[in-house]
Structure formats: C-alpha cells, structure tokens
Amino acid sequence: MSATGDLKKNFYEQLARLGKAVASPARLELLDLLCQGPRTVESLAHEAGLSVANASQHLRVLHGARLVDSEKNGMFVMYRLADPAVGDFFQTLRALGEKRLAEVDAILREFREAPESLEAIEKETLLNRVKKGEIILIDVRPAEEYRAGHIPFAMSVPLKELRSHFPKLRRRQPIVAYCRGPYCVLAVEAVKQLRAKGFRAARMDDGIAEWRARGLPVAVSEVSK
Amino acid sequence: MSATGDLKKNFYEQLARLGKAVASPARLELLDLLCQGPRTVESLAHEAGLSVANASQHLRVLHGARLVDSEKNGMFVMYRLADPAVGDFFQTLRALGEKRLAEVDAILREFREAPESLEAIEKETLLNRVKKGEIILIDVRPAEEYRAGHIPFAMSVPLKELRSHFPKLRRRQPIVAYCRGPYCVLAVEAVKQLRAKGFRAARMDDGIAEWRARGLPVAVSEVSK
DNA sequence: AAACTATTCAAGCATACAATTGAATAGTTT
DNA sequence: AAACTATTCAATTGTATGCTTGAATAGTTT
The missing domain is CATH 3.40.250.10 (Rhodanese-like domain)
Structure with missing residues (x-):
C-alpha cells in the first residue's frame, strides 16, 4: 500500500511527535512534575503556573504522544507517566541539556x-x-x-x-x-x-x-x- | 536581577530548545544520518530528500540547539554530532518511540x-x-x-x-x-x-x-x- | 434536582515554523 | 579574473501551535 520511502518518512514523523511533545517549556515542566509521581490536573496547573484549561491541553498533547496516561478517579483525573522509560528519556534530555546548553x-x-x-x-x-x-x-x-x-x-x-x-x-x-x-x-x-x-x-x-x-x-x- | 521563578521558567525554555530541535521529521532524519558519521550538507540533503537550502536551515536549527557542530573544510561544510551524548539521546528517543508509539x-x-x-x-x-x-x-x-x-x-x-x-x-x-x-x-x-x-x-x-x-x-x- | 467542582472542549487570535525561491558568500578551478 | 560549486541568507507563503475565553461534561455534594 505505502512505499518504503513513505514508511521511512512516517517513522520520523512519529518520532517527531515525541519531539513536539517536549518542545514546549510548559509541557517539560509538567513532565518533570509527573516524574515525581501522579498528580491531578489542577495541582499540576497550579504548580507550573498555568491556567487549568491550558494545562489540560498540554496534558492532552503529552497523552497524544503516549508519554502520559490518565485515569479518572472520582471527580479528579490523575495523570501519570505512561512508562518508567519516559522518566529515563526525560532524564537523558535534561542531562543533555545541562551538558550542552x-x-x-x-x-x-x-x-x-x-x-x-x-x-x-x-x-x-x-x-x-x-x-x-x-x-x-x-x-x-x-x-x-x-x-x-x-x-x-x-x-x-x-x-x-x-x-x-x-x-x-x-x-x-x-x-x-x-x-x-x-x-x-x-x-x-x-x-x-x-x-x-x-x-x-x-x-x-x-x-x-x-x-x-x-x-x-x-x-x-x-x-x- | 531575575527572580528564581524566572530562572526556573528559563530552564525549561532552554530545555525546550532541545525539544524543538527534535520536533521535526526532517531534523530527526538528519540527526539519524549524523549519528553514523560526519557528512556534508549536500550529502545529507540528498539522502534525506530535502532541498539543500532547506537542509542547511534545519542544520542551523540543530546547531542552535548545540546538537551538531560544523567545520568548514575547503568548499564543503562538514556537520557532525556535537557530542557523543547527542547520539545517546537520539537512541533513547528512538527507543522510547519504538516502545510507546x-x-x-x-x-x-x-x-x-x-x-x-x-x-x-x-x-x-x-x-x-x-x-x-x-x-x-x-x-x-x-x-x-x-x-x-x-x-x-x-x-x-x-x-x-x-x-x-x-x-x-x-x-x-x-x-x-x-x-x-x-x-x-x-x-x-x-x-x-x-x-x-x-x-x-x-x-x-x-x-x-x-x-x-x-x-x-x-x-x-x-x-x- | 440544584449547586458545585474538576476537567475538557471549541473558537479565535497572535505567533512561530517549514518549505520554496532567488540572491549573496566564500571557496575552487580554469 | 571568470566560471563554477557548496553553502548560507532573506523574503514569502501557508500552516501549525500556544494561550485565552467561555461554554459543555461528568461527577459530587446538598
């Protein structure tokens, strides 16, 4: 159906979704917070200094990139890292950042x-x-x-x-x-x-x-x- | 001069520069190629299927994020990873991508x-x-x-x-x-x-x-x- | 059921970015 | 020096993104 070239392009496009997810300071801060444990939208928004709606949208982006998962708990929605590997990735990113910038x-x-x-x-x-x-x-x-x-x-x-x-x-x-x-x-x-x-x-x-x-x-x- | 909060925000902004650098399929492909060794602009552009000018611009973005370095060699400009840690980061990104997406x-x-x-x-x-x-x-x-x-x-x-x-x-x-x-x-x-x-x-x-x-x-x- | 709460959705606006094009540099060959 | 080459720069266009605002969902309490 699709040629190999399209697949190759598609692979990088999918990878770029991860990149885009960590291309915003706000999302990085949210990720950093989530590295320390599950949190609700409001607590994340408050700690990161974002409006709740804005934080929700950023979290949706992170979710779209499969970096975080959410779980409805009563009236609250708990967000957590989708995988410990996400934490590793974030640490690598931070390490590289601290080293290079x-x-x-x-x-x-x-x-x-x-x-x-x-x-x-x-x-x-x-x-x-x-x-x-x-x-x-x-x-x-x-x-x-x-x-x-x-x-x-x-x-x-x-x-x-x-x-x-x-x-x-x-x-x-x-x-x-x-x-x-x-x-x-x-x-x-x-x-x-x-x-x-x-x-x-x-x-x-x-x-x-x-x-x-x-x-x-x-x-x-x-x-x- | 600047409050601690600004500094914190600034930290994530700097980190986001790395994220933005890897937020484009084209740049990811260029990085991937550079993981395998130094290359000239034209060879990168050709292999990634980009116009030379476009590749040059993407490389400038990668350079701005301190992910790659360039060195003028006669008429050519050789690009290379700025640090082996960049390769590690790229591998982590890819690993996460393959695992999560x-x-x-x-x-x-x-x-x-x-x-x-x-x-x-x-x-x-x-x-x-x-x-x-x-x-x-x-x-x-x-x-x-x-x-x-x-x-x-x-x-x-x-x-x-x-x-x-x-x-x-x-x-x-x-x-x-x-x-x-x-x-x-x-x-x-x-x-x-x-x-x-x-x-x-x-x-x-x-x-x-x-x-x-x-x-x-x-x-x-x-x-x- | 009505009032409240946490979260999400949708629309709108300003900004940022990617790719294209054509021209400008800087180096090389003739 | 003139022709050529690799690369970069600058201007343009369309598209994507981030943030704000106000309304809609879904669950909870009264």
Whole structure:
C-alpha cells in the first residue's frame, strides 16, 4: 500500500511527535512534575503556573504522544507517566541539556549560588519567594516547636523525618532550611543530607527567635491534630 | 536581577530548545544520518530528500540547539554530532518511540517484514524502489563479476569488503543483497552478517542470470578504474 | 434536582515554523 | 579574473501551535 520511502518518512514523523511533545517549556515542566509521581490536573496547573484549561491541553498533547496516561478517579483525573522509560528519556534530555546548553549551565550556576548567598538577601524577599512557591522553606525543628510558632508558609519537616520527604521534593526547586538559630545544628545537618541527595538546599542561619526579633511575622498552627 | 521563578521558567525554555530541535521529521532524519558519521550538507540533503537550502536551515536549527557542530573544510561544510551524548539521546528517543508509539511499531513491523517477503514482490517494483533510494541493493559478488554485468543501481560490495561498508550504511535502511543465484551462498552470508550488526537485510534469491533471463535490464561498468 | 467542582472542549487570535525561491558568500578551478 | 560549486541568507507563503475565553461534561455534594 505505502512505499518504503513513505514508511521511512512516517517513522520520523512519529518520532517527531515525541519531539513536539517536549518542545514546549510548559509541557517539560509538567513532565518533570509527573516524574515525581501522579498528580491531578489542577495541582499540576497550579504548580507550573498555568491556567487549568491550558494545562489540560498540554496534558492532552503529552497523552497524544503516549508519554502520559490518565485515569479518572472520582471527580479528579490523575495523570501519570505512561512508562518508567519516559522518566529515563526525560532524564537523558535534561542531562543533555545541562551538558550542552551553555545558557542552561549559567542558569543553574546562578541557581546553585543564589541560595548560598542567601544571607545577603533581605528576609522579606525570601518570604515573598516562599509565598510564591519559588522556594520551599522547611522548618527542621521537632513538630511541637513548629506548632508553637514558625515562619509563615514554612513546611514542618522535622530532621528525623527528612528522608521520608525526599520523594516528594523536586530536585531543582531551591530549598531553604532553618531551625532554632545560628548556633543550632539541625539545619546544617538537613542541608548536608539534602545536598548529598542532589537537592539544591541552603541554610538560613537565622532562627525563629531572630526572625521574631526583627519584627517579621510568625505563624502558629491552630490545628495540632 | 531575575527572580528564581524566572530562572526556573528559563530552564525549561532552554530545555525546550532541545525539544524543538527534535520536533521535526526532517531534523530527526538528519540527526539519524549524523549519528553514523560526519557528512556534508549536500550529502545529507540528498539522502534525506530535502532541498539543500532547506537542509542547511534545519542544520542551523540543530546547531542552535548545540546538537551538531560544523567545520568548514575547503568548499564543503562538514556537520557532525556535537557530542557523543547527542547520539545517546537520539537512541533513547528512538527507543522510547519504538516502545510507546503503536503506530511506529506497526511501521517497523511492516519494515521488517517487507524485505522478508521480497520473493512476492515483483522484481520491477524492487528496481523502482532501488532507483528511488528506498532500498539499497548490493551486489556481493567479487568486483570483476560486478563490472561484467549487474543489476542497475546496485552497489558493488564484495562479501570480503562488507565489513568496511558498515559505517556507511544506515541501520534502518532496507538492504537487499544478491549474488550469482539461488545456489550461491554469498548473499546468504552477507545477510547473516548484516543482520548480526542490526541492519535490515534480506536476500534476493535470483542472481544476475535469472534477472537477465526475465528480460530485465542489466548494467555494465564502463570505467574499471 | 440544584449547586458545585474538576476537567475538557471549541473558537479565535497572535505567533512561530517549514518549505520554496532567488540572491549573496566564500571557496575552487580554469 | 571568470566560471563554477557548496553553502548560507532573506523574503514569502501557508500552516501549525500556544494561550485565552467561555461554554459543555461528568461527577459530587446538598
């Protein structure tokens, strides 16, 4: 029916569908998120900063390229990678990107260095970034201390439970850890563990006491569950 | 200067440049060809069935994504993969494609089966395909026999020199080997070696004698060099 | 059943891209 | 230097894509 030449052309066309699927920053971010586990459309949209309709459309494209599968679960639709091989592919793509694109390298360098020089950044700016979700702020003190008072939007991740949070964390999302203050080793240890696992982590040497002393807002957990 | 969120967005944008580079069938074919070794623009254009200007533009896109490098050599410009990692990436992409895209699978199946059932195909059709470059027809008899008379458009690839041709050959391009006729083992052996190396090879059991006997055209080398 | 929610669909607009064409470079041969 | 060759550049055209908006589905709660 079709000549061999058409088949050859067709083969590359099919392959190009995969290429097209990863030709959009938005879809790459969605894929990256999905590499870390199944998610609903809305959570993906929110995390990637897309409108829900837009995210849905991008997901449809990814689905069309057989990169992701979806499954209806009650009112939600769960998206997941169609195959672990998709994750491998994404990692290869990222590795190649980091290796070959000088611009990407520069960005990552800035990324890596930014948290280091956090001391220089105004604490208010940090707070704004955390609020926007650009940085994950973790409180590594025991849960009770967290409940008693913590920096707004900080997640409670007691040092002992840090390992169990690894799967949830994104490897390139900057993480800032804080604890009781400059003479407390909890955050130092947390950063060490996170970096060992490849996360971009930095320590904020101020603790809750210093924070409060500057007149910055402090949150209190109402529900102690 | 730029917020962390911008950096994150920028990272995926840079990554998407790689994606865009492999989002076109033409560029994928060019990449595939370049995986097998450096080539000039014209040879790439010809083999991929593109106009030279078009191929040049596609190559510029690949170059922009840092996937290929070019080097001026006299009047020619040689293109090559920028890094062996690019080849790895392409293989991963292809592997994923073959694994995930049902259509691609179907195509490959047809591809794989087509040469097998070559006996059923009219020899004239074969000739047309060879003429169009869809199939590579190789004559595995010693060079003298080839010169004395061969099927039009067949390449002379004496069995002894087969190995040295491997680098030039494309792994998915169907190859058909013929020799003296149904009772000659040259083509059988050639197919065995080609398949062992992953090429798509089939044997045509008719030889030059049978070909001529059917009244089909026979070519003669004028220049014996 | 009515109000709500998560998701998808459809239409519209602006932008980006692929292929074609003809001309411009840069190198080679005569 | 003139003719030729390989490659690139520039302008054009049609088509595909991404994002937005508002409505439609399908499931859930009241």
